[in-house]
Amino acid sequence: MRDDSDADLATRASLGDRRALEVLLDRHADRIHAVCRRVVAHPEDALDATQEAMIAIARGIDRFDGRAAFTTWCYRVATNAALDELRRRRRRPLAAHPDGPEPVAPGPAIEDRVGARLDVDAALRELPDDFRVAVVLRDLCDLDYAEIADVLDLPPGTVRSRISRGRALLVERLDPDAAGPRGSGNRTPSPVRQNDDG
């Protein structure tokens, strides 16, 4: 069963085969978590979103119609779970879940140890949600524009625009030198339009 295709496993799972569903969930757990991790940009909240996404997949496998690839369907569910988690987090008190940089004790040793991870999370949090999701689906999940448009229910032109702007903002924050004069020395988030139809 470990070698069976996603489509076969999904078909059997939708017919009530628990073992097939278990294999599917185990197989895609890392990718579902990766989407949630980068969209939510917070490790603990990302685990909550991952759990919600996997529960949604387990309960909704009957509705998977096979028109899209199973991975695409998983990414759609994971994206929605991550965005829901973001909305929940923003309703919580600030002290419980700060939206800003994670509370890390100052000191060069700790920064050296976890600096890279903190930089990515901090940079991602500075991106508008729409841009962040589009970049994650394109560059982390390797979905093409049409698939992203399908997952986000957006026109492809809008997807293209969001990816382009999101990439530029991300590079500006993670590699200012490479971002060129526009990004060099400027760590303040650039004003961006939230609803750009490309």
Added chain:
Amino acid sequence: MADDRPDDQRDERIAAWLEPEPLDEVTRRRLVATAMHARDPAPATSTRAAAPLRAWRWIATAAVIVVLLVGALALFTARGGNQEAALNDTRKQVEGTSGQAQQASPSAAAAPPVDVGDFGDLDTPANLRRLRTALEQQRSTAAAPLNGGEVQADRGLTQLSTLTCRDQLPAGTITAVGSGTLDGHRALVVLTVLGDGSQSIDAVVTDPCEVRPLS
């Protein structure tokens, strides 16, 4: 949509930045187990597996009920209903009063009486004549009753069994029954084959009960 522009390609540098550490084994198993449990809190018997079992249980129960009903119906039919029992009593009574006729004409006794139908106002000579003809024809063709004639005759015999004056009928075998009205009263007209092979046609008028010889 095909990736036909340079910026449509995956940015491998960003992909490397975004790639998180994989889940550890314990966390992944916990996530999967929780999702599986959320789908079906009772894993021993899944809903889909239990549904056919429940369906078979209902089918088996329904089959038992149907068998019991058919059995009860068969038993009731074999014993006969109250009406059938009363009719049998009347038959015995009629046949008992015509034992002599049965010995004289066994073939006639074996044939069931036939109802020739309702002929309306029997005070009208034409109606009475047609009834008499029908009764006599039934006597000559007793082996081939009209369609449904036995059922109707049973109905006539049932009515006859309720009349107290039926004892005034001549002794013999009733082979045919008709009906109509005499003097505005309901009347059964019976053809009785007597012991000597002759026949008698009599009307049994109801309310008041009275037997009138018509032949």
